[in-house]
Amino acid sequence: MKNFIICGLLICLLSACLEKIDPKKLENTKWELSELPGMTLPSTAKATLNFADSLRVSGKSFCNNYGGQAEIADNKIMVKNVFGTKMFCQETDAAERSYLQALNQVNGAKVTIDKLYLLNGDKTILTFTKAN
Numbered sequence: 001m002k003n004f005i006i007c008g009l010l011i012c013l014l015s016a017c018l019e020k021i022d023p024k025k026l027e028n029t030k031w032e033l034s035e036l037p038g039m040t041l042p043s044t045a046k047a048t049l050n051f052a053d054s055l056r057v058s059g060k061s062f063c064n065n066y067g068g069q070a071e072i073a074d075n076k077i078m079v080k081n082v083f084g085t086k087m088f089c090q091e092t093d094a095a096e097r098s099y100l101q102a103l104n105q106v107n108g109a110k111v112t113i114d115k116l117y118l119l120n121g122d123k124t125i126l127t128f129t130k131a132n
Contacts, residue, residue, distance in 0.1 A: 021072050025111045026051045031128035034115075036099060042092045047099050049116070049128055057082075062096045063089030077109045077118075102126050 033047035041047075048059040055070040057079055066084035070077055082104060089096070103126065108119035118126040 020075055021077050021109050022111075023055060023072050026055060026070070026109075026116075027053060029116075030131040031116050032131045033099065033126065034129040035124075035127035036095065036102065037125065039095060039098055042095050045089070045092050047095070048131065049103075061099050062092035063087055064096065066100070076107050079103050079106055099126070 029051050031049045031051075033041065033049070035041075036047075042062055045062040046060065047062050050058045051070065052058065055072070056067070057070050058065070058067045060066075061084060064085040064087055066082055068079050068082035070079050082100065084100070102118070102120075105120045105125060106118045107121070110117040110119065114130040116128040116130070117124045118128070
């Protein structure tokens with residue numbers, strides 16, 4: 001019985017340490033992609049992610065512009081209804097496809113003063129630096 005109580009307290013403490021996603025930390029912010037694990041980012045173009053009021057999302061995916069809607073529920077974040085322009089840019093095509101694929105897999109986030117980490121489970125799949 002003693003072990004059950006200790007385990008219960010430990011679980012409560014660990015779950016209290018989980019960072020809650022605060023929509024106010026994201027609204028009206030602009031971010032620039034700084035890392036896409038497993039890929040070297042193109043030097044000729046940038047990917048951006050902008051959050052507006054009501055967590056509307058927009059940005060540049062290296063070549064094309066895109067938009068969508070971020071939703072936060074049960075301490076998970078998802079980007080839904082992503083749409084974009086369809087220009088073909090050969091030099092950034094692979095990075096653009098990888099970026100948009102990763103964006104569609106996001107289910108969590110961690111925000112610091114100048115960094116945004118978008119997660120799939122516990123794995124960071126996109127890292128952004130705050131833009132001015």
